[in-house]
Amino acid sequence: MTAEFPFIIPRRLRLDSTLLAAELRAVREREDLLETVVEYLRLLLESTQEGIVGIDRQARCTFVNKAAQRMLGFTAGDLVGRPFLELVLLPRNGADGDGERFWRADGTWFEVEYSTNPIVVDDDVQGAVLVFTDAGPARRTQRYLETQHAVTEVLADSATPEEAIPRLLRTLGETMGWGELVAFWELDQDGSLRCRDQWTLPSAEAEFSAFSELSSTTALRPGLGLAGKAYDSRKPTWVSIEDALVDRTRFSRADAAAELGLRCGVAFPIVGGGEVLAVVELFGRTLTRPDDELLKMLDALGAPIGHFLERKRAESEADRLKDHFISLVSHELRTPLSSVLGYLELLEREDVGPLTADQRRCLATIGRNSNRLLRLVGDLLLVAQLEAGTIPLEIEPVSLAGLGSEALENARPGAHAGGIDLRLEISGEPIVHGDRGRLAQVLDNLISNAVKFTGKGGHATLRVASRQVRAVVEVADSGMGIPPEIGDELFRPFYRTESARELAIQGSGLGLAISKALVEAHGGSIRCRSSEGVGSTFTVELPLAAQKPAHVTDGKVAARGR
C-alpha cells in the first residue's frame, strides 16, 4: 500500500535543493504517519471481538479479521479471494439455511447477528463490510434461564414422579435448544443404572429408535459410561462422541451415537436427600463440547429435581404407612372388639346361663366401655381415611329436616338425663345431595357436643333452613362457650378445650375435626360463633340439591354397622 502512495512535487520547488530536501523530509514524515495510521487501523480491526469481513462486488472475501477467523474456524488463506457468503451461509448436513446461523469449517454452526455496510466510491458500490457476532452465548444464557424456570414450573404442578419425569425430559429438550435426545437413568435393585425414560422430538423418534433401544437395554455400573460417571462424580459430565469412537470405555454407545450425527453427550446427577437418585443424559448434534454455563446450569438443575423426587418418595412412604395404619386399626383392633362385644351379648342375653343383678351391672359397664372403644377406633379410622382422601360417600338426596329430627330424638335420652331442653326449628324443606349416614354423623356430633357442654337447666336448639342456594343447619346451645382466641383450632384433630379437660367431659377431640372434614367433603362449610358463658352456635352450610326430587328414598345400606 505504501509503495503506491501518490504524491506530486510542486513545480516551483523543483530547482531549490534545500527546499527539496525539506520537502522530502516532510513527505517521509507523512509516509511514517500513514504507516502508523494503517497499523493502528489494523490493530483496531484485529482487536475487536466482532468478526469483520470485507467483500468485493462479486462477494469474494477481500479481508477477514482474527475474530472472524476464530469464530468461523477458517484461516484468512481459506477465505480471501473465495465466495464468502456461500461458504458460511449455505446449509450443510441436510439442515435448513435460515440466514440466522453461520456454518463453521468443521460443519458445526453458531447463531449469528450481522450487519453489512456497502463501500461506495464516487457513487459506485465497490463492495461491502460485514460485521458479525456469535449471538449464541447471549441467547444460550437466556434459554438456560428459561429452562430453569420451565423445570421449576413442571415440578410445581406435577403430583408424582411418574407425571414429572416425562415432562422434565421434554422441557429440557425443547427449551434448552440443545439436546435432541434426553434420557433418564435410575439405579435399579441390583445396583446398575438403567434408562427408565427417554425423549426425542416426535419427528425424530423413528430416526433415534435404534439408539433409544440400545439405551434402554444398557445397564451401567456406577462409574462406567456417561451416566455412570455422572452418578459417581456427582457432577455434570460430558463426552465427545468423536473421542469416544477412539476410546469406547468413555462411552459404549459411541458408534450408534456417531451414526446419528450426535457429537456430544452431557449427563448430570439428580441429588436428593444426600444421595444420587437419578442421572439425566442429553445428546445433541450441534455442540462439540458443552460450555461452562451449560454445565453450571445442569449442576444447578439437579438439586430442585432431586428435592422433588425425594419429597415425593417420602410422601408415598407416608401414604403407605397411613394405608397400613388404616388397615391395621381396621382389622387388628376391631377383630378383638368383635369378640368382646359378641361374647358379651351371649352373656347379657343369658345364652350361657342366668345372671345375677350385680353380674348384669358389671356386664353393662364392660359393654359401655367396649362400645366407647369401638367408637374411638371408628373415629380414628375416619380421621385417617379423611386425611388420606379415601372415604367413599354414597350420595343420594337427603332431607335435612328428617335427618335433623332423627338426630334430635337420638340425643333426647342424654339431654333428659342432663336436664337440658332440646328444641327443633325447621323452616322450608331443604334437600341436599349427600351421604345420609355421614351427614347424620355430623348432626349427632354437633348435638351431642351441645348437650355435653351445656349445664343443667340449659337448652340446645337445632335449626334447619334454606337460604338461597344453601341449606343451613345451626346447633345453638346455652353452654359454657368457647374462648374467642381458640378460633379454628377447635376443628383440629385431638384438640380439646381447657374447660373440657378440666371438667373431665368425655371426648377424644375428634368429633369436630371429623364433622368439618365430612362437611367439606360434601362441598359445604362449618363455623362456630361463641360467647363465653353465654353459649355457642355451630353453623353448617351445604349446597342445596338443584331441584327437590319427587320423592326422597332412604338409601339401603348393604352392610350392617355395629
Added chain:
Amino acid sequence: MVGSDNGDRRVIVAADDDEDILALVAFRLQRAGHEVHTARDGEQALQLILERAPDLAILDVRMPKMTGIDVVHALRRKEATRGMPVILLTASVQEESVKSGFDAGADEYIKKPFSPFDLVERVESMLELGQRGPALPGRP
C-alpha cells in the same frame, strides 16, 4: 349337637382365622340347632365346603392361604356350589373390599363387630329365601 327349635336343621360351614370369633359363630348357630363345620383358613374352608356340600357358608374376608373373596370366586365357578348362599364377614371399613366381595358373588356382607343373634337371624332368613325358588336373593 342340640336339636333345632323348629326342626329345621341345616349344615353350615364357617371359616375365620380368629379362633374366638369362629367359636362365637359356631356356638350360636349350634345353639340354634344347626350343624356347623369350621375352618381356619380359606383353603380348608373350600375343601370343607366341597366335601360337606353345606346349605350355607360364612367366610371371613381376611384369611391365610385363600381370602374369603377367593373362596367365593372358586365356589361360583363350580356347578355344585354356584347357587350356595354365602355370607362374608369383614373387620375392614374399606369399601373396596365390600365391593369386591359382592363382585365375587357373595350374597351378604356383615361387618364386624356383629351381634351373634342377628347373624343367626340372617342365616335363617337366607335359608328360607333359598327354598322359595331358584333365584338367589338379590344384593341390596
